Amino acid sequence: MAVVFDKPHALIDVPLHYCPGCTHGIIHRLVAEVIDELGIEGKTIGIAPVGCSVMAYNYFNCDMIEAAHGRAPAVATGVKRADPENHIVFTYQGDGDLASIGMAETVHAAARNENITVIFINNAIYGMTGGQMAPTSLPGQVTQTSPYGRDTKHCGFPIKVCEMLSELEGPEYLERVTVNSVKNIRTAKKAIKKAFQNQIDGKGFSLVEVISSCPTNWGMTPQAALKWIDDKMIPYYPLGVYKDRSAEKEAE
Amino acid sequence: MADKVLMKGNEAIAEAAIIAGCRHYFGYPITPQTEVAAYMAKKMPKIGGCFLQAESEIAAINMVYGVSSAGKRVMTSSSSPGISLKGEGLSYLAGSDLPALVVNVQRGGPGLGGIQPSQSDYFQATRGGGHGDYHMIVLAPASVQEMAELTVKGFDLADKYRMTSMILADGTMGQMMEPVSLDFDIKPAPEKPWATTGTKLEREHNIVNSLSLVPEELEMLNIKRYERYKIVEESETMYEEYMVDDADIVIAAFGIAARVSKNAVNEARKQGIKAGLIRPITLWPFPKAPFEKAVEHANAFISVELSMGQMIEDVKLATSCKVPVTLCNRVGGMIPSPEQVLKSIIEVNNGGVK
């Protein structure tokens, strides 16, 4: 019988620990498909710091490093520079990790145009620790540590990472995507593939922000969560390409 | 033997690291270790190496973590406040059993403290510095020659035991110049089959990791790690003895304090007082054996330190408190003079201090 659907080779055939309805599974798959399609599994080293995806080392078939909270871009810098010709390096980071505790590492890796690929999961909440306010939690969003809704007068505004990084001279490519529909998933995969291809081509820092859902900590059904992305997240975090230096150059 | 050259201690560390095959250095500016970074910035690009000024001490130690994961020799250097920031990374390096060389050219603390020499990070270095049960191999040079030698040794030990080696120097050692011979017997780094260098689709994937959520497993990991530490304790302890054999009064001192103390011992001997000196070169593992031997004939020990008294605890443990151990110290960037140490020796000899 012909196999019409299979796990990508870059994913190990084990059950994921993620909650039902969580989009991590989709994004893992997209990253793995891209690794397969580009034929780079044997030279890829993935870095997953603290967060829900900390155990991604159990899922990806390539070499994996677990890193301290927020430090993945620094670790990736080390791995990449250890052998720039032969290492393809990606980080897989959540919003608390990338935009709060690890903001300095994020900004400076981007400013250096470090030739790495960053997969940034923005679900507007700290998932692993049980649903606390994240640097990307929306104004008014109820979380465990903003039980009356995020009060911007008290704790400020969410950080729009792609917009912020796009002001830097350094980074090569910044795009925001989501995975709440088949169409959006296709776009997301294209973006992720480009982010890896850029690294192969030596173009530099490429970050794909994936707007994701967290039904468990948002307190919603998986379907309601996907709809909430459309209704609440995307209006605040518009999808699209925020920087694409090579394309800009070609256009000139 | 190759010609000796005059070098600053900090530069000797940098050059020795390069000789030892280190091609990756990450750091952040801080006095009084800046010459290490400056030297690397100049040299690395010329030899195909990588010098990168990181955005923070935290980033620097994590870049070290990355290169080490990829199986290459790598180092960072800093001074006391910067080492505190690296504490997290030091714990992760230990938890992931990664080799690295970290240099601490100490300055006075706590807090921002001062920039003058100090030894007040002894506890931080020998007891860990970061969270969790772990050790680093702590090497305490007392000359510029040793700054170089222990750097080479540090890389070897780090690779051999998959641990962090820390050079625990101080501002004096970093800034002073002495003749150095850089004629080293360099051993090739061991194979690192655990390194994350890409599977090449030829092996199972490697994982560098310090997370272990099953208590039974994490317990075993800790126990196994300590079995390795025990081998280090049994086989890698280093120290120097000076006139200890017949000594009534034995000084314990490392680094610059040992240099000062040697002068005092010589002067005491001239005055007919049988003084001696034990200089630990490895602070962890602490050289217990010479103290256990000396306590059989010595009447008293004096710990000479540039701290409020940190190593003195190890001296008391190593001598099982069989005889009095007193402290002779200066802090905050001050250094005890040979006269001060001599005065301590004389007081202890007269039974004036208990």
Added chain:
Amino acid sequence: MSTKQFLFSGFGGQGILFAGKFLAYKGLIENKQVSWLPSYGPEMRGGTASCSVIVSDEPVGSPIVSNPDMLIAMNLPSLDRYEDAVVPGGVIFADSTLIERKVKRDDVTVYYIPATRLASENGTPTLANMIIVGKILKVLGEFSDEAVRAALGKVVSAKHADMLEVNLNAMKLGADYE
């Protein structure tokens, strides 16, 4: 004497550290044990700079010179600060252009050298330090063109090779000054 301890002190910019380095290198070339320890930190620019140099036949113990055999004071604050520290029977070299007062002690030998003025008259205003070093070597009976050239070769970078003779001449000025 098997061990000589020097303390150089003056303003930052007077070449205090360089002068000390020269003596250390000279010792190294002559197979002595040497150490050189600078003061370091923000006070180095415009403030006081000092360095300890030890040249010995035996391994150097403490590299810190608190009681010098020879004090080189290139400004008044340095003389004020270190005059009393010199060992009895020791030597003080004072730049008398910048230090107007006399040394108070009578148990030390003092050489007053108007080094800053001599350097300026010589057209090498930055070499007052080496003029004094010339005098030190003369007093020690160690001045010889060969020895000086060899040591200068170590401290003057190849880029500034022309400075070697200029330094040597400055040192001769100091050595010949009575």
